[in-house]
Amino acid sequence: MPTVEIRRYSVPSDLTESQSSKADLLGAAIAFAKQANGPAHVAVGTIEGQSGVQLIVEWKNDIKNVAQSTLYITFESDLKKTLGQSTLLLQVPVAESIFGHGGPAEAAVVEFAHNQFPVSRATPEFKARVKSDFQKFDDTFKTTAHGGESWVADWLPGQRPHDAVTDELTESFLVIRGYNSVKEYTDSIKGQGFKEGLPILLAWKGHTTLWHFQREFSISN
Numbered sequence: 001m002p003t004v005e006i007r008r009y010s011v012p013s014d015l016t017e018s019q020s021s022k023a024d025l026l027g028a029a030i031a032f033a034k035q036a037n038g039p040a041h042v043a044v045g046t047i048e049g050q051s052g053v054q055l056i057v058e059w060k061n062d063i064k065n066v067a068q069s070t071l072y073i074t075f076e077s078d079l080k081k082t083l084g085q086s087t088l089l090l091q092v093p094v095a096e097s098i099f100g101h102g103g104p105a106e107a108a109v110v111e112f113a114h115n116q117f118p119v120s121r122a123t124p125e126f127k128a129r130v131k132s133d134f135q136k137f138d139d140t141f142k143t144t145a146h147g148g149e150s151w152v153a154d155w156l157p158g159q160r161p162h163d164a165v166t167d168e169l170t171e172s173f174l175v176i177r178g179y180n181s182v183k184e185y186t187d188s189i190k191g192q193g194f195k196e197g198l199p200i201l202l203a204w205k206g207h208t209t210l211w212h213f214q215r216e217f218s219i220s221n
Contacts, residue, residue: 001093002040003063004105004176006112007079008088010052022051025083029053030217032082038071041099043218045110047211048182052087054213055079056105058098063091090114092174094152099220104150107178109185110213111148115173115206116162122171127155130173130204137197144191147184151177162207170207182212 009029011021026046033042033055041058059066066072080086098105117126134153142149153176159169179185188194201208 001062001095002097003059003061003066004092004094004098005055005057005059005063006088006090006092007055007057007086008047008052009054009083010087022046022053026053026216028082029055032079033217033219036075036078037221038069038075039221041097041105041218041220043099043105043213043215045213045215045217047213050211053083054088056098056110056213058094058105062093090156090172090174091158092152092154092156092176094154098152098176099218102150104152104176104178105215105218107150107180108215109179109182110215111175111177111179111185112209112211112213113175113177114209115175115204116160116165116170116208117173117204117206118165118170119159119168122155127171127173131155133200133204134173134175137200140197140200141188141191141193144193145188146191147179148177148188151175164207173206182214185212 009025011025026044029044033044036042038059039057040060043056045054047054097103100106104110131153138151153174156172156174159171162170
């Protein structure tokens with residue numbers, strides 16, 4: 001089972017949040033991706049409205065097996081030397097590659113929706129309901145959507161903190177959806193299908209972080 005890593009990097013704090021420093025960071029990330037060994041796929045892009053860059057890295061196998069390999073250890077070490085410490089790292093097991101064959105990571109714009117819930121709420125029954133609910137939402141959403149047909153959504157392994165949850169950790173449900181353009185996305189969420197389906201998602205009462213990745217470069221090994 002492949003594993004996808006979402007890795008985000010910010011402009012170093014000793015530099016200004018200028019367009020040139022963002023371009024430098026993006027250039028360094030692309031140069032790194034071109035020579036990286038190990039991953040099956042790497043996509044590099046910017047995040048709408050933010051100064052940093054993001055990498056979508058796909059490994060052919062489960063991360064528990066990959067993480068012990070020399071290739072992975074070297075990749076992570078070299079990446080840290082090049083781009084610094086990541087500000088976000090999510091590891092996503094997927095049933096099949098999200099690159100190629102119309103996968104969401106092949107799209108020009110990739111939407112990420114990171115939904116976090118207190119561990120005490122994330123029972124097996126609740127997790128099953130969320131997955132079922134999202135399918136219901138998509139069935140309604142796609143009736144008027146302009147693209148966005150390719151997506152993956154699942155619970156992530158592990159637990160992580162959230163600023164709004166002070167007394168326990170959270171579990172995460174991540175949605176990855178591809179669009180041909182930002183306009184395609186904005187047109188889709190103006191549709192009646194999105195408006196009718198949105199209450200399904202709001203009923204979860206989770207903590208959702210939404211961002212859009214604009215792909216600048218990708219490579220497959």
